[in-house]
Amino acid sequence: MRFNAKGHTKRTALPWLGATLAAVALLAACGGGGSGEGLDANGRPLSEGEDPSGPLLPNFRSIQSHVFTPRCTGCHAGATAPRGLRLDATNSYALLVGVSAGQVPALKRVAPGDPDNSYLIQKLEGHAGVGARMPLGGPYLDAASVNTIRQWIKNGAVQ
Ligand code: HEC
Numbered sequence: 001m002r003f004n005a006k007g008h009t010k011r012t013a014l015p016w017l018g019a020t021l022a023a024v025a026l027l028a029a030c031g032g033g034g035s036g037e038g039l040d041a042n043g044r045p046l047s048e049g050e051d052p053s054g055p056l057l058p059n060f061r062s063i064q065s066h067v068f069t070p071r072c073t074g075c076h077a078g079a080t081a082p083r084g085l086r087l088d089a090t091n092s093y094a095l096l097v098g099v100s101a102g103q104v105p106a107l108k109r110v111a112p113g114d115p116d117n118s119y120l121i122q123k124l125e126g127h128a129g130v131g132a133r134m135p136l137g138g139p140y141l142d143a144a145s146v147n148t149i150r151q152w153i154k155n156g157a158v159q
Pocket residue numbers: 067068071072073074075076082083085100101102103104109119120123124130131132133134135136137
């Protein structure tokens with residue numbers, strides 16, 4: 001005679017269904033607070049300069065948000081940025097203005113007051129001494145946009 005010492009007692013865990021089906025309709029009222037967050041005193045986004053939906057203007061913030069950030073940082077960002085030229089909002093100004101071009105060290109990337117001798121302009125217009133026109137592979141900036149950047153440089157390339 002076999003004796004099963006273990007005595008399998010099947011545990012039928014009865015789920016207490018429906019005991020507490022209280023409607024937990026927590027429609028957290030996500031208020032509209034926080035407007036103005038991330039904006040400067042003039043209502044501009046702090047991160048990238050001004051509203052990119054507006055026109056390109058001959059000032060650094062506008063050029064950053066309309067050109068450098070959307071058109072250049074796909075390549076010119078981080079440790080692998082070509083020629084060490086990072087064009088994200090945090091780094092672009094310091095790496096452009098008054099800095100010698102890697103490809104043609106006799107020229108500044110941006111020479112304040114002198115757009116013709118600014119390597120940035122030569123690269124954008126496609127007549128630089130070395131390498132390809134920027135943005136590499138296109139589409140390239142139209143003449144009006146390049147002229148606006150020229151104007152910023154002519155005015156002293158202030159930040
Ligand atoms: C698809 C990748 C790519 C994009 C997008 C791109 N670049 Fe470049 N850039 C390069 C490469 C690669 C080089 C180096 C080779 C060459 O010049 O052809 C370079 C070189 C440069 C140089 C020369 C830097 C030096 O000091 O010698 C400048 C200036 C420049 N780019 C500006 C720009 C600007 C401004 C934009 C956006 C309007 C842009 N690039 C967009 C890939 C890119």
